[in-house]
Amino acid sequence: MTFLKKAFAIVEKDLKAEFQSKEMLSVMLVFALIVLVIFNFAFDVKKQIVQDIFPGMIWITFFFSGLLGLNRSFFIEKHQDCLLGLMLAPVDRSVIFLGKMLSNFIFLILIEILTLPLFFIFLNISIPKSLGFFVLILFLGSLGFVAIGTFLAALSVNTRASDILLPVLLFPVLIPVVLGSVAATKGIFLNLPFTEWSIWLKILGVYDLLFIVVPFMLFEILLEV
Numbered sequence: 001m002t003f004l005k006k007a008f009a010i011v012e013k014d015l016k017a018e019f020q021s022k023e024m025l026s027v028m029l030v031f032a033l034i035v036l037v038i039f040n041f042a043f044d045v046k047k048q049i050v051q052d053i054f055p056g057m058i059w060i061t062f063f064f065s066g067l068l069g070l071n072r073s074f075f076i077e078k079h080q081d082c083l084l085g086l087m088l089a090p091v092d093r094s095v096i097f098l099g100k101m102l103s104n105f106i107f108l109i110l111i112e113i114l115t116l117p118l119f120f121i122f123l124n125i126s127i128p129k130s131l132g133f134f135v136l137i138l139f140l141g142s143l144g145f146v147a148i149g150t151f152l153a154a155l156s157v158n159t160r161a162s163d164i165l166l167p168v169l170l171f172p173v174l175i176p177v178v179l180g181s182v183a184a185t186k187g188i189f190l191n192l193p194f195t196e197w198s199i200w201l202k203i204l205g206v207y208d209l210l211f212i213v214v215p216f217m218l219f220e221i222l223l224e225v
Contacts, residue, residue, distance in 0.1 A: 010099025141181035
């Protein structure tokens, strides 16, 4: 099997396991819907303030929903002894990182696809004119989140307080992704000139590249810790 085929085999395993149990996706989806309901009742949707805070609102929802998924991804592997099996498999450890990262990315994208239309409907937000750029920002922001999140989830899973440790480790490192995703999304929804927010696209791209390559190279060392 080639490198990518081995990684996709892990993705296939995770997807089959999740679609059978639906534990992770259901928790992530319920959390996202709760946040939507809270924001819907907290703000008057006719006010301009909703348009201004909408970008931050959706990214807070996505990142915290994704955090629930990250916590579960390696926790389930460890407590079902699957993580040991993956480590003993005759594959490069970076294959495990790539497979788990892609699985987490797919789960997060599914949550975004399911919840974004509801945000538009209930908060009375119009679909942006630059829809292609919005999709690109969703892709880059989500990829950066799951790349570093998967690495840190693997780091924290062997600790006693992994549920607490992961957000403590993750969110300080995630600041560039949060700022970049929110600022670029705000620029799109407020119809600002591309030159005013394009820098955030570049920051997201550089961050994604950095935090895919570095964890990819260090993952074998991490699993030995």
